[in-house]
Amino acid sequence: MSIQIPDLLSPISPTWCPGCGNFSILTALKKALIELDLELKDLVVLFGIGCSGNMADFIKVNGFHALHGRAIANAIGIKLANHRLKVIVTGGDGDLYGEGFNHLLAAARGNHDISVFVHNNERYSLTTGQASPASKKGTVGKSTPQGVIEEAINPLALAISANASFVARAFAAQLQELVEMMKEAILHEGFSLIDILQPCPSFNKVQDNKWYLEHTRALKADYDLSNQEMAIKQVLKKGPIELGLFYRDQERPAYHQELAQLKNKSLVEQFPFKQDLNLGINDFV
Amino acid sequence: MEKIELNWKIAGKAGDGVMLAAKFFAKLCQHQGLKVFNYYEYPSLIKGGHQTGQVFASSEAAHCQRLHLDLLFLFHPKFLDFHLDALDEELLVLINSSNFDHSQYPQLKAKVISIPFSQLARQKVGDPLTANMMAIAASAKFFAFDLTKLTDLIKKEFVDKKKIIAKNLLAIDLACDYLDQSLSNSLIECRTKTLKIDQSRKKDLLLTANEAVGLGAIAAGLQFFSAYPMTPATGLLHYLAAQQAAYPIVVKHSEDEIAAINQALGASFAGVRAMTGTSGGGYALMVEATSLAGVAELPLVILEAMRPGPGTGLPTWSSQADLNFIIHAGHGDFPKVVFTPGTALEHYELSKLAFYIAEKHQLPVFILSDKYILESQQSMPQPDLLIDNQRLSLLDTVKTGSIEEKYLRYKDTETGISPRAIPGLNKEVYLANSYEHDQEGFATEESMIAKQAMDKRLRKIETMLPELPKPAVFGAPVKEADKILISFGSTINVLQELLRLLDDKEIAKPAIIHLPCVAPFLTKDFEELFDWHKINEGRQEIYTVEGTATAQLAQVLKANSRLRKIKSLLRYDGRPFYAEDLLQWLVSAKISEIYQIK
Ligand SMILES: Cc1ncc(C[n+]2csc(CCOP(=O)(O)OP(=O)(O)O)c2C)c(N)n1
Numbered sequence: 001m002s003i004q005i006p007d008l009l010s011p012i013s014p015t016w017c018p019g020c021g022n023f024s025i026l027t028a029l030k031k032a033l034i035e036l037d038l039e040l041k042d043l044v045v046l047f048g049i050g051c052s053g054n055m056a057d058f059i060k061v062n063g064f065h066a067l068h069g070r071a072i073a074n075a076i077g078i079k080l081a082n083h084r085l086k087v088i089v090t091g092g093d094g095d096l097y098g099e100g101f102n103h104l105l106a107a108a109r110g111n112h113d114i115s116v117f118v119h120n121n122e123r124y125s126l127t128t129g130q131a132s133p134a135s136k137k138g139t140v141g142k143s144t145p146q147g148v149i150e151e152a153i154n155p156l157a158l159a160i161s162a163n164a165s166f167v168a169r170a171f172a173a174q175l176q177e178l179v180e181m182m183k184e185a186i187l188h189e190g191f192s193l194i195d196i197l198q199p200c201p202s203f204n205k206v207q208d209n210k211w212y213l214e215h216t217r218a219l220k221a222d223y224d225l226s227n228q229e230m231a232i233k234q235v236l237k238k239g240p241i242e243l244g245l246f247y248r249d250q251e252r253p254a255y256h257q258e259l260a261q262l263k264n265k266s267l268v269e270q271f272p273f274k275q276d277l278n279l280g281i282n283d284f285v
Numbered sequence: 286m287e288k289i290e291l292n293w294k295i296a297g298k299a300g301d302g303v304m305l306a307a308k309f310f311a312k313l314c315q316h317q318g319l320k321v322f323n324y325y326e327y328p329s330l331i332k333g334g335h336q337t338g339q340v341f342a343s344s345e346a347a348h349c350q351r352l353h354l355d356l357l358f359l360f361h362p363k364f365l366d367f368h369l370d371a372l373d374e375e376l377l378v379l380i381n382s383s384n385f386d387h388s389q390y391p392q393l394k395a396k397v398i399s400i401p402f403s404q405l406a407r408q409k410v411g412d413p414l415t416a417n418m419m420a421i422a423a424s425a426k427f428f429a430f431d432l433t434k435l436t437d438l439i440k441k442e443f444v445d446k447k448k449i450i451a452k453n454l455l456a457i458d459l460a461c462d463y464l465d466q467s468l469s470n471s472l473i474e475c476r477t478k479t480l481k482i483d484q485s486r487k488k489d490l491l492l493t494a495n496e497a498v499g500l501g502a503i504a505a506g507l508q509f510f511s512a513y514p515m516t517p518a519t520g521l522l523h524y525l526a527a528q529q530a531a532y533p534i535v536v537k538h539s540e541d542e543i544a545a546i547n548q549a550l551g552a553s554f555a556g557v558r559a560m561t562g563t564s565g566g567g568y569a570l571m572v573e574a575t576s577l578a579g580v581a582e583l584p585l586v587i588l589e590a591m592r593p594g595p596g597t598g599l600p601t602w603s604s605q606a607d608l609n610f611i612i613h614a615g616h617g618d619f620p621k622v623v624f625t626p627g628t629a630l631e632h633y634e635l636s637k638l639a640f641y642i643a644e645k646h647q648l649p650v651f652i653l654s655d656k657y658i659l660e661s662q663q664s665m666p667q668p669d670l671l672i673d674n675q676r677l678s679l680l681d682t683v684k685t686g687s688i689e690e691k692y693l694r695y696k697d698t699e700t701g702i703s704p705r706a707i708p709g710l711n712k713e714v715y716l717a718n719s720y721e722h723d724q725e726g727f728a729t730e731e732s733m734i735a736k737q738a739m740d741k742r743l744r745k746i747e748t749m750l751p752e753l754p755k756p757a758v759f760g761a762p763v764k765e766a767d768k769i770l771i772s773f774g775s776t777i778n779v780l781q782e783l784l785r786l787l788d789d790k791e792i793a794k795p796a797i798i799h800l801p802c803v804a805p806f807l808t809k810d811f812e813e814l815f816d817w818h819k820i821n822e823g824r825q826e827i828y829t830v831e832g833t834a835t836a837q838l839a840q841v842l843k844a845n846s847r848l849r850k851i852k853s854l855l856r857y858d859g860r861p862f863y864a865e866d867l868l869q870w871l872v873s874a875k876i877s878e879i880y881q882i883k
Pocket residue numbers: 048049050051052053068091092093094095096119121123124125126127132
């Protein structure tokens with residue numbers, strides 16, 4: 001049976017600030033899960049540590065509230081242990097582009113079949129608003145009173161160059177587009193990344209909903225999303241922030257599809273209730 | 286069968302094939318029906334340097350390497366300088382050279398023969414690499430091995446590679462002829478060391494403790510192993526990676542140690558038995574996730590393969606100095622188990638037990654061991670090869686009351702163990718949480734719920750105590766001995782060899798206590814070993830024998846038992862203890878300055 005609204009209901013209500021972009025991301029995620037023909041038991045959602053990660057308590061699913069930065073690594077382990085599960089990672093830009101960026105690049109290179117949804121508010125909000133790796137050069141914060149010296153990272157360019165097979169950007173407040181993008185990402189067989197622009201009215205006052213509407217535009221309708229080189233050029237372009245799917249490779253097999261031992265059954269289905277050590281001792285006799 | 290013992294060593298540069306040769310010779314000894322211990326020393330580099338493989342084989346027991354050698358094979362004459370200590374008149378040295386200048390070593394008592402194996406291999410076999418096989422053949426001949434076992438072994442190892450087999454067989458003939466000539470020319474008395482060997486072979490396995498841990502893991506149903514290479518844990522990664530062809534296992538070489546342990550925890554959450562392995566520096570990166578395993582109650586087995594620190598330390602040498610680090614690793618209070626196996630067999634058994642304890646009690650279990658035993662090969666009796674496994678503490682296997690009852694993943698139970706649902710397999714869903722959480726798994730900051738959750742987890746310690754391996758006693762009874770030696774991990778191999786050496790001696794044997802589990806500490810079982818009147822009156826001398834500089838085991842004993850007066854015999858230069866040195870210490874109270882008494 002597919003997922004129904006009450007299934008996802010948690011006993012805890014969100015504790016986010018009014019106007020926080022996390023509300024619409026949670027709504028979009030729930031909508032996407034309900035609209036996809038999934039069974040609740042076959043879904044695992046992992047959460048980072050941050051305001052965004054607090055979503056773990058606001059939705060009732062098989063969840064894994066990971067350590068800061070590490071959810072992608074946990075997700076890969078989950079997927080390899082049982083590739084029949086749909087595995088989704090959600091977390092902040094501090095978590096996924098800062099503390100744990102290494103894991104994101106590795107997951108992209110491996111084309112692990114997980115979906116990563118980054119709540120990108122350009123801040124470390126839960127720790128009271130310090131600059132994140134996605135903050136613009138010059139961002140002033142309590143830990144960077146003279147302004148950030150580093151340039152902001154370009155996560156999409158990095159993901160595409162690491163051969164991620166599904167790379168997109170969305171805006172939290174455009175709910176229906178976000179729902180559709182999430183559904184596509186979840187259905188994509190391979191690594192998918194959606195960089196979700198998320199307003200944080202408490203710590204990123206400049207980039208409110210209005211600012212995002214003024215500074216973003218959709219990718220052109222005739223955009224060719226199968227050209228990796230062009231995609232990198234596209235995401236490096238200065239000017240308005242573009243929203244949409246920049247790159248998709250549907251040919252590349254997912255990591256688990258390349259493992260012979262997972263051809264017929266998932267690992268967890270192959271638990272060795274009877275184990276025979278004769279092959280294991282071959283070199284020792 | 287008469288008692289047979291032989292000590293053999295090979296030394297060369299990295300790239301000479303020393304390790305392969307020693308492995309081959311060790312296997313040959315095994316095939317002659319002997320118990321074997323094969324110890325390697327090598328520097329952390331790929332070409333050059335000085336490395337050795339050292340095989341002690343015995344018809345009785347081979348616990349560890351021995352100091353005195355019967356046969357030493359040197360790839361390069363200048364390496365003689367490294368071995369001058371070990372050169373007594375009983376020893377035959379074979380040097381891979383066309384001549385050897387005896388006048389340079391006027392003090393030398395050992396017999397030295399120069400045999401230009403490399404030259405022979407190049408000129409007569411057409412493959413310089415066969416010099417190794419010549420060394421092995423000459424050794425086999427010297428020890429009067431059954432040479433057909435050697436040819437059988439070559440055919441088995443190089444199966445399908447006809448040319449290589451032919452070359453090696455030719456190399457054997459050449460080497461044997463050459464040795465015959467040399468011995469009859471000048472040094473016939475070496476032959477008096479000839480060993481007659483019983484051919485009836487026992488069913489033993491010869492493997493490193495890394496491999497024993499891997500075999501135990503497979504026996505216990507390991508299905509996911511993620512790691513980042515680091516000496517001396519790499520052997521486990523390589524063994525398990527190769528087993529993917531034979532078993533339903535996934536081995537992931539991860540991007541770093543933090544990823545490795547977190548991937549293993551993900552796999553564990555998804556219901557497979559999972560493990561990671563590394564050395565101290567790599568484990569330092571895994572500490573945070575160990576604590577996650579504690580709070581989220583995820584089963585995990587971790588091999589921590591010790592080498593000397595601090596920092597990058599001595600990468601290819603041994604140590605036991607991560608003892609306190611591992612016992613205390615992880616922020617916050619949570620139950621964990623630290624096994625410290627000694628022999629290869631105990632590594633196999635405790636590796637199996639580690640998976641059982643981890644899954645049943647839903648917590649991290651360490652196998653804390655060291656380079657010395659993990660990279661040495663040791664004989665162990667072949668275990669049962671057909672194994673039945675059960676799943677433990679899972680939702681299906683535990684009675685959960687009425688069906689309508691809400692599923693509580695972290696249900697507060699008397700044992701502290703709560704039934705675990707597996708995503709995808711159970712219809713019940715739950716949140717595994719790195720935050721403190723209520724019984725359902727949701728984060729909480731309520732004081733009573735937080736206390737209750739902590740108490741529940743810590744209660745598992747009491748529950749598991751009866752299932753943990755107890756201290757083992759060897760030698761004299763603890764209550765009667767004048768001296769009590771206490772060790773953990775690999776040191777028991779040397780202490781058991783010490784007991785064997787004491788068999789022929791007049792002096793009293795010490796009592797030896799080996800601790801296979803250091804956390805939770807089995808205080809009751811440990812304290813029951815002693816006569817506390819004698820201890821309190823100071824009538825017995827107690828020493829820890831350990832590979833640390835700060836007597837860490839003595840600290841652990843003081844923290845967990847009533848023992849107060851403990852001295853320590855320490856070695857922390859990366860090398861193992863030698864039974865011969867310990868014997869001398871017992872006899873004369875003197876010991877080389879490479880050791881320290883504290
Ligand atoms: C290892 C570790 N380091 C630091 C922290 C503290 N910490 C909690 S949340 C956070 C940053 C969160 O930023 P982000 O991921 O962008 O999430 P947001 O709160 O903005 O949603 C930090 C640094 C932590 N929990 N763990």
